[in-house]
Structures are given as structure tokens and as C-alpha cells.
Amino acid sequence: MSTQASGLAVETAGLVKTFGETRAVDGVDLAVPAGTVYGVLGPNGAGKTTTVKMLATLLRPDGGEAHVFGHDVVREADEVRGRVSLTGQYASVDEDLTGTENLVLLGRLLGHGKKAARHRAGQLLETFGLTDAAAKQVKHYSGGMRRRIDIAASILSTPDLLFLDEPTTGLDPRSRNQVWDIVRAVVAQGTTVLLTTQYLDEADQLASRIAVIDKGRVIAEGTKGELKASVGAGSVHLRLRDPDQRAEAHQVLRTALAAEVQLEPDPVALTARLAAEPGDGAADRAARALAELSRAGITVDNFSLGQPSLDEVFLALTGHDTKDEVAA
Amino acid sequence: MTTVTSTEDGKELAPVRTESLAALLVTRERPPRPSSLSTSLTFGWRAILKIKHVPEQLFDVTAFPIMNLLMFTYLFGGALAGSPSEYIQFVLPGILVMSVVMITMYTGVSVNIDIEKGVFDRFRSLPIWRPSAMVGYLLGDALRYTIASAVMLTVGLALGYRPGGGIGGVLAGIALLLVFSFAFSWIWTMFGLMLRTEKSVMSVSMMVIFPLTFLSNVFVDPRTMPGWLQAFVNNSPITHLAAAVRGLMAGDWPAGEVAWSLGWAGLFLLVFGPVTMRLYNRK
Numbered sequence A: 001m002s003t004q005a006s007g008l009a010v011e012t013a014g015l016v017k018t019f020g021e022t023r024a025v026d027g028v029d030l031a032v033p034a035g036t037v038y039g040v041l042g043p044n045g046a047g048k049t050t051t052v053k054m055l056a057t058l059l060r061p062d063g064g065e066a067h068v069f070g071h072d073v074v075r076e077a078d079e080v081r082g083r084v085s086l087t088g089q090y091a092s093v094d095e096d097l098t099g100t101e102n103l104v105l106l107g108r109l110l111g112h113g114k115k116a117a118r119h120r121a122g123q124l125l126e127t128f129g130l131t132d133a134a135a136k137q138v139k140h141y142s143g144g145m146r147r148r149i150d151i152a153a154s155i156l157s158t159p160d161l162l163f164l165d166e167p168t169t170g171l172d173p174r175s176r177n178q179v180w181d182i183v184r185a186v187v188a189q190g191t192t193v194l195l196t197t198q199y200l201d202e203a204d205q206l207a208s209r210i211a212v213i214d215k216g217r218v219i220a221e222g223t224k225g226e227l228k229a230s231v232g233a234g235s236v237h238l239r240l241r242d243p244d245q246r247a248e249a250h251q252v253l254r255t256a257l258a259a260e261v262q263l264e265p266d267p268v269a270l271t272a273r274l275a276a277e278p279g280d281g282a283a284d285r286a287a288r289a290l291a292e293l294s295r296a297g298i299t300v301d302n303f304s305l306g307q308p309s310l311d312e313v314f315l316a317l318t319g320h321d322t323k324d325e326v327a328a
Numbered sequence B: 001m002t003t004v005t006s007t008e009d010g011k012e013l014a015p016v017r018t019e020s021l022a023a024l025l026v027t028r029e030r031p032p033r034p035s036s037l038s039t040s041l042t043f044g045w046r047a048i049l050k051i052k053h054v055p056e057q058l059f060d061v062t063a064f065p066i067m068n069l070l071m072f073t074y075l076f077g078g079a080l081a082g083s084p085s086e087y088i089q090f091v092l093p094g095i096l097v098m099s100v101v102m103i104t105m106y107t108g109v110s111v112n113i114d115i116e117k118g119v120f121d122r123f124r125s126l127p128i129w130r131p132s133a134m135v136g137y138l139l140g141d142a143l144r145y146t147i148a149s150a151v152m153l154t155v156g157l158a159l160g161y162r163p164g165g166g167i168g169g170v171l172a173g174i175a176l177l178l179v180f181s182f183a184f185s186w187i188w189t190m191f192g193l194m195l196r197t198e199k200s201v202m203s204v205s206m207m208v209i210f211p212l213t214f215l216s217n218v219f220v221d222p223r224t225m226p227g228w229l230q231a232f233v234n235n236s237p238i239t240h241l242a243a244a245v246r247g248l249m250a251g252d253w254p255a256g257e258v259a260w261s262l263g264w265a266g267l268f269l270l271v272f273g274p275v276t277m278r279l280y281n282r283k
Helices: A048-055 A077-081 A099-109 A114-127 A143-154 A173-188 A200-206 A224-231 A243-257 A282-295 A310-318 A323-327 B018-026 B036-053 B055-081 B084-103 B106-117 B120-124 B132-158 B166-184 B186-194 B198-214 B227-234 B237-250 B255-282
Strands: A008-019 A022-033 A037-041 A063-068 A084-087 A161-165 A192-197 A209-214 A217-223 A234-240 A261-263 A269-274 A300-306
Touching: A008 A048, A008 A192, A022 A037, A022 A048, A022 A063, A022 A192, A022 A209, A022 A217, A037 A048, A037 A200, A048 A063, A048 A161, A048 A192, A084 A143, A099 A114, A099 A143, A099 B036, A114 A143, A114 B018, A143 A173, A173 A192, A173 A200, A173 B018, A192 A200, A209 A224, A209 A310, A217 A224, A217 A310, A224 A310, A234 A243, A234 A282, A243 A261, A243 A269, A243 A282, A269 A282, A282 A300, B036 B055, B036 B132, B055 B084, B055 B132, B084 B132, B084 B166, B084 B198, B084 B237, B106 B120, B106 B132, B106 B186, B106 B198, B132 B166, B132 B186, B132 B255, B166 B186, B166 B237, B166 B255, B186 B198, B186 B255, B198 B237, B237 B255
Parallel strands: A037 A192, A037 A209, A084 A161, A161 A192
Antiparallel strands: A008 A022, A008 A063, A209 A217, A234 A269, A234 A300, A261 A269
16 A cells, blocks of 8 residues: 555645636645545535546646646656546446456556456456456447446556546446445455545535535535534425414524524425534434424424535535536 | 356356465566557457457448449449449449448447446557557558458459459459548547547448548549649548559559558558547547
8 A cells, every 4th residue: 555755645736727718626635644545525626527537647737736636737747647537427447348248458558468357357357256257348348338338447456546536426326325235345455546436425424524526616625523513414304284383393493403494485395404513413303303393282294304405515515515516 | 265156137246256366466576568569450359359259340331332333333334334334444443442442440449339338448548559558449440441342353253343353453453442441430540549439430421421522433433523622632631542452453653642542551550540549549
């Protein structure tokens, strides 16, 4: 495992990339500790992929600096390429070739001998449960299989830093969980993983530190705990049986949760956004509030406690929701 | 830790074995960096695998050249040389040059498709000799050009073509044609990287290749053309190449034309090779 003097796998300062008039990446500062999973969270078009492409030496920055394990991504691009691996929609495998052929091809390009490349390809396919599909062209793979072969192709030689650009976008929950298992196994062996995602729960599950990116800028950075504390612990959604009880329920909840309670357009629905309080879980507080409601004789038909969604994180951090981004 | 899943079509997908994954990841040392020759040949192998999986692409290098040969021999033969069998002695090397140079343009299309399909950036992120991906395309294409040449010569021989240079002359002609095509193809790798869609690569290629191949000595002696056109035709790289290949196959040694062809090839490589690599690195 590689440990640089700074202990940082990635360090950027004021990284900028412009496409015509658009500043896709507008002064990004990142510090990714080696040996961890670092999450870069943001909506479509926030600049996540552009940032990753610059770090993987695929795009030249227009401003600022970026170092990967102490190597400059422009001046020492070749050293960087020797340490990193990349998986994304744009850095995939050859659809016309079979699973085995793809892995042997990349193994050979990485310098493995013919026999060693075949051997490693076979092992990887078996490990990833793709032995049955090994002789099939990748274009016939399902979404989950496709993502597995993409990741397998990225660890033909164990990289020191693995970029996973939206590895679970478009996957069903089961395949997504499996990708998560793979990521955990990879990082457990000492590889640093830089993961970009649109999903807060994915960053939550995998990453130890998270940077939230919006419009090409880092708008929040910290550990999961710090980040969540800044947006609150989640939201409680309630539906009452009797609309006439809503005013009373509103009072009870405000006192019990010490939170802002909103009346929804639906005459029986209420929503409360919980603040993060260390040492007091959101679920405990919600349970106490429910007990208070029943003591007051208010019947609750439906109750749910949601984690803060990416939309809520964005709303809290930027004052606009993620959908605005897509057009930008 | 193991998980079981099923794909959309209901078939069980074997679980990911995280224990053996951990064992695979333990080795961290990388093999020595492969040579530029080795990586270029590996990319060439990829091109051959693609021919194996998508044999339809050989249609361009078999049916298309045969069609050209039959069409032009019988269409113009009687009018231009008295009979098709007379004309084929003159026109076959020319049509061979024209057809192979025409099919070089598919190189740009395949580069563009790779970018679109998303395998390209993985290659670009590898620590290897930078031009090897491009050289690999061209090595695979050299095989396609060889197939096209073999097919056309076989059909030509059946139609009565009798090369005076024998096997040696024919092979020398094909070798020169392959060298020229390899160098010329860097124009297409450039367009493949530069233009946005497969369609635009195709139409730009057509606009270059049609005038270039037809305005040459492939079909007729340039002396029958108006003076201003002769000025262009006599200096076209295709004219030099066709004259050289025709001469070699006929058993002459057209040193001047061979030198001109190689000179043009060198020029194409020196100009479009670096431009291609610049685009490849900056893409």
C-alpha cells in the first residue's frame, strides 16, 4: 500500500474546467485521505464526472492544480495512470468482445503475459460470478453484469486509487447492493476509492468523507456525521384519520419534536423536519412524538421517517433543488 | 459475505465472492510496462477479434471491391480499351488502389464509434505508449486491406487479368499500397477524434475520398483531360500510387512513382499522425 508523506491520495486546489461559456468545474478543492472511500455527491451536471476525468488524466484542467499520490496530473500524467483505474459510463469495456476477451485484452495492455492475463481474467470472472457469461459478448450482459465486468476490468492490476463514477446509476437495488459489497472489499485491501454519486444513501453507506458539489463548486465537505448535522436528521411524515385534529397534532408535534412542522396541501398530512442532535436518534424522538399524539387522543393512520434525501440536502445547502441543475 | 441475485430475465446470476476478491487484490505489484510494439499488437488483436465477432464488416472489403471491379471493367472496358479483357490489364491495379484507399475511411468511423460506446476513455487512462490504440486500429485495418486485395486479384485473374510482374510484382504492389494506406489513414483517425458523430465522419470522408480517387489516372490516361485538370491529376498522390502499383504489377520498376508514393505517405504520417495524437491526448 502506498502512503505518501501527506497521506493524501488526491489533492486539488482551485481546479477549473470550462467548456465554452460553461464553467463545468469552478474552483474545486479536494483532499482525499489514502485508504478510504471518498464520496463526491451532486446532481447531474454538477461537475462530478468532469472532476474525475481531470484526476484520471483524461481531461486537461484549465486552471488550478491536481495531484494524485503527489504526482501532478498534467506534468506526470503517466505516473498517475500507473496508479489509478477508472470505471464510468464512458470508461467501460468493448461491447463486441466477450467478457474473457475484454479482461485478457486489458491484462495484456497492463503488461501481463499471455498466460498470466488469461489466468487473472478467469479468476476475476469467477470471483464476480460471470463464469457462465465469460464467452458471451458484453452487449448481451444485463445491467448488473455489465457493472461487474466494468469493475473487474478496473482491478486487473490492483490500483492504488479507483475512480468509480456513478457505479450504481440505473441498477436495481439488489445489483446496487452487490456493487457496494465489491467497493467495501476493494477498500478493505487498501485501495483508495473515489466514488461519485447522485444518491445520499450510497455515499452514506460507503464513504467516510463526502464532498457535496453543485454548479462546479464544493458547497459542503466533511464526515458523514458533519454533513448530516448540517441538513438535519430527516423528516417525519404523518397522515391523520381526522382532518379536524390536525391543528392539535401540529401543536403536539412542535412541542414534542422541537421542530418546524409544516401543514401539507393534503388536509390530513403533516411534515416535520428533524434537526440533528448528537446522542438522540431521530427514530427515538419520532417514537416519543407518536406516544404524545396517542396520549392526546389523535389517531395516526400513516407514519414514516425518512432520511434526508439528496433533494433535502440540496435545498438546505443551496436553497434550490436538484432539478434546477439538469438544465444548467 | 455473499449475496444472490437474479437478472431481469429471471436467470440466477452467481454471487460475487468477496473472499476470493480480497485474495485477488492482495498482489499489488504491477508487471513491467509493456513495450510499444506489444501494446500496438494487442490493439491489433482486438481489431481482429472484432472482425471475428462482427464478420459483416468484411462486406466492405469483399463485396464492395468486387462490385467496383465488375462495374468499371464492363462499363468502360469496351469504350476505353476496345474490350473489357484489354481494359482490365490497365484498370485492375487502379481499382485496387481506389477500393483500398476508399475503405481506409472506415477507420475514422470505428474510432468515433469507440468514443461513443465508452471504451475509449479506459484505453486513454492506461499507462501505455500513447499512439498504440491508434496504431492498433490501423494494424487491424491492414488485415482488411490485405483481404480486399486478395479478393480483387482473385476475381481479376478469373476475368483475364495477367500481371507481367508475376507473384513478386503483385506482392510488391500490394505492399506499397498497404504502406500508403497505413499512412493515409491517419487523416481518418484525426476526423474520427475531431468530429462529433459517426455520420459526420462518414460524410466528410466521402467528400475527401470521392474527388481524390476519381480525379486520378485510375480509369483513364490523364492526357485526355483538360489542362487545368491534368495539373491536379498529375500531382495527386493517388495518381502516383496507382502508377507505381500498376508498374510494379506489370513487372516494371517505376522508381520515381514509388518514391513519390512513399514521399506522400511520409507526409501524411508526419502531418496527421501528430495532429491525431494531439487530439487523442486532449480529447
